[in-house]
Amino acid sequence: MKSFLSAVAVTASLAVGAASPAVALDKLDWDMQSTYPGSLTQLGTLGKVLSERLNAVSGGEINLKFQEPGAIVPALEAFDAVASGAVQAAWSTPGYWTGKDSSLALFAAVPFGPSTPEYVSWLKFGGGQELLDEIYAAYGIKSLICAVIAPEAAGWFRKEIKSVDDLKGLKMRFFGLGAKVMQKLGVSTQLLAGGDIFPALELGTIDATEFSMPAIDLKLGFYQVAKYYYFPGWHQQSTMFELMLNKAEWDGLDDQTRSIFETVCDANIVYGMAEGEAIQASALAELKSNGVNIMEWDDATLEALEAAWLEVVEEEKAANPNFVKAWDSLTKFREEYKIWSDIGYLKR
Numbered sequence: 001m002k003s004f005l006s007a008v009a010v011t012a013s014l015a016v017g018a019a020s021p022a023v024a025l026d027k028l029d030w031d032m033q034s035t036y037p038g039s040l041t042q043l044g045t046l047g048k049v050l051s052e053r054l055n056a057v058s059g060g061e062i063n064l065k066f067q068e069p070g071a072i073v074p075a076l077e078a079f080d081a082v083a084s085g086a087v088q089a090a091w092s093t094p095g096y097w098t099g100k101d102s103s104l105a106l107f108a109a110v111p112f113g114p115s116t117p118e119y120v121s122w123l124k125f126g127g128g129q130e131l132l133d134e135i136y137a138a139y140g141i142k143s144l145i146c147a148v149i150a151p152e153a154a155g156w157f158r159k160e161i162k163s164v165d166d167l168k169g170l171k172m173r174f175f176g177l178g179a180k181v182m183q184k185l186g187v188s189t190q191l192l193a194g195g196d197i198f199p200a201l202e203l204g205t206i207d208a209t210e211f212s213m214p215a216i217d218l219k220l221g222f223y224q225v226a227k228y229y230y231f232p233g234w235h236q237q238s239t240m241f242e243l244m245l246n247k248a249e250w251d252g253l254d255d256q257t258r259s260i261f262e263t264v265c266d267a268n269i270v271y272g273m274a275e276g277e278a279i280q281a282s283a284l285a286e287l288k289s290n291g292v293n294i295m296e297w298d299d300a301t302l303e304a305l306e307a308a309w310l311e312v313v314e315e316e317k318a319a320n321p322n323f324v325k326a327w328d329s330l331t332k333f334r335e336e337y338k339i340w341s342d343i344g345y346l347k348r
Contacts, residue, residue, distance in 0.1 A: 028063060030063070031089065037194065057260055087246075090243075094242055096191075103327075107326070108240050118334065144242060153210065158228070217283075
C-alpha cells in the first residue's frame, strides 16, 4: 500500500506538471519602456493590453512592466536604452527610429502604402519580418510587430489648405517618411512625442500637426486649437507598433517563452485592428460637434504628395542599402498581391 500511494503521488505530481503551461517557462520580471502614455487610446493602451495578456497567458511567469514615458528614459531614447540593455524592452513603432536607419520607417507606415491585410501579409509571409530582424540585429535589438491601427488622418491645420502652395512655410509636427514628403512641399517638419504636441500647437511653436486617427486625436484635444482636419492619411494607411527587446535577452529565452511572446503579439494585432475600426465613427461625430471641419484632400494635392513621395523613395534608395532591400521586397510583394486585390474585393 505504501508503494502504491507513493506511485500515485508521483503520477499526480507529473500530471500537475504536465498540465501547467508555466513550468518550462523562463520566469521574467522585465521593464517595458513605453514611448506613449498608457492612457492614450490604442497607442498606449495596446501596450498595456500586451503586458496584461503576457502575464495571464504565462500564468504570471512573464511580468513585462509597462513604464510610462520618462519613467526610466525619455520616450525617444527608448531605442538606445534597449540596445544597450539599460531596459529589457520598449513599446514603440519602428517609424520613430528613422534617425538610426531610414529603412525602419517601411516597417511602420508607408506613404501611399498598403492597408492592414496586405501589410501584415508582407510581414508574415513576404519576408518583411526577416528583413526587420536583419536590420535590428545590427543594433542588438529584436522587434516583434505587436499591433496595427486603422488609417490615420492627414493632419490638423489652423486654416483651410486650398492648394499645395498653402503648405509652404508651415511648421508642422510630422512622422516618419511622410515628413520628408512634406519638406519637399515647403513644410518645416519636426518629430514630437505625443505629449509634447498640444502645447507646441497651442503656443504657436508649430502651425499644424498630424498624429493619429480621430479617436486618438480627439483625446489629445487638438480640436481646441485647430479646426481643419484633413483626410485621407496618405502617409499612414496602416501603422505598425512593436515590442522592442534587447536581442541578447531574447536569444536567451527558451522556445516556449518566445512562442508566448509571438502568439500574444499576433493576437494583439487583431485586437488593435478591430478596436481601431470600431471607435472612429463616434469620434468623428464628437469632433464635428466641437466645430471641426472634416476636410478631404483634392486630387491635385494627392497627386503632388505622391510625386514628392516617389522622389523621397529614390533619394532614400541612393543613401541606404537597407532601404533598397526593404523597399524592393515590399514593392515585389505588392505587385504580386495586386493580382488578387484587383479581383478579390468589391470596389465601392
